[in-house]
Amino acid sequence: MKSCTRAHSNSGGYFDVPSKQAELESIETQASAPDFWNDQAAAQKLLQQRSRLEAVINRQKEFDANVADASVLLEFAAEDSSSMDELSTLLAELERRITTAETEMMLSGENDNRHAIFTVHPGAGGTESQDWAEMLLKMYLKWAERHGFKTDVIDFQAGDEAGIKSVTVRVEGEYAYGLLSAEAGVHRLVRISPFDQAARRHTSFASLFVSPEIDEDIEIDIQDKDLRVDTFRATGAGGQHINTTDSAIRITHLPTGFVVSCQNQRSQHQNRAVAMQVLRSRLYELELESRQAETNELAANKGENSFGSQIRNYVLAPYRLVKDARTKIERGDVDAVLAGDIDDFIKGYLLMRRAA
DSSP: HHHHHHHTTTSSSSSSSSHHHHHHHHHHHHHTTTTTTGSOOOOOOOHHHHHHHHHHHHHHHHHHHHHHHHHHHHHHHOGGGHHHHHHHHHHHHHHHHHHHHHHTTOOOOOTTSSSSEEEEEEEETTTTHHHHHHHHHHHHHHHHHTOOOOEEEEEEEOOOSEEEEEEEEEEEEETTTHHHHGEEEEEEEEEEEEETTTTOEEEEEEEEEEOOOOOTOOOOOOOGEEEEEEEEOOSSSSTTTTTTTEEEEEETTTTTTEEEEESSSHHHHHHHHHHHHHHHHHHHHHHHHHHHHHHHHHHHHSOOOOTTEEEEEEEEESOOOEEEEEEEEEEEOOHHTTTTTTTHHHHHHHHHHHHH
């Protein structure tokens, strides 16, 4: 119970509930004003903020209730060992809540609580890397599912023989960007190739790029003359509208070279709107990077997609190990990691970043 008690005693809980409650009351007052819906965009933004605050306060209430239940079960267990299993289950849940809260408390950046847009690209290694890129995609989709985040595949370009050439995914959830930004960079895989008849060991690379999804009220200056817009026929699963019209959109931002695509919406207009949202988010992230001048960290996290630039190594042969090149955290249960159990790597990086 020590860790539970320590976290609970910090500022009245693992969140500063009195200040959150005061913010919520202020929003309720604004929402009750007669002219609240005159500016619908501002109203929606305020209601989203209210939902986030309510979620934080409810989590604290649930935590308090769990601590009280654990205290009662601890007294029962001292007299009757039959309560031990229930107590162990509850303590495990408390530990999970504390770990989640500690991680979120490290996410205080301007955009950390936003939804995220991530893209996976294969690097050096041909078909091997394209297959590895798809493995990474599945890992992050499973990670998002573990967190209760909603995911939407915006664009999917299949590999020539296996895997993917590129994929872009929107992740909707509290702190999605702050958490996923810890994973941005090059990921290296070493394994016996399933595509090599001689069963030789191969090294593959894939990169993850992450940007925050930004609100419409954040102004990003994009000139029409700076855009090249191409339409093409969408491929892959997606219903009857797929492969029947040139509804997919590819937008190239000429000054930066950014290329974004969307093919999963039902119309060309919808695909263009989503692609522009992705482009705005990437340009916003680029502006933040320039403003904050975090050149050393960016070089480490977004280096060349090849040997020596990776943030993490995944070794499946001749031994099994996942090791983060930044924090030196190691895991031997590779299958669990590839199934989305990566929170200890994320937390380790956030701790290192805070210490720095």
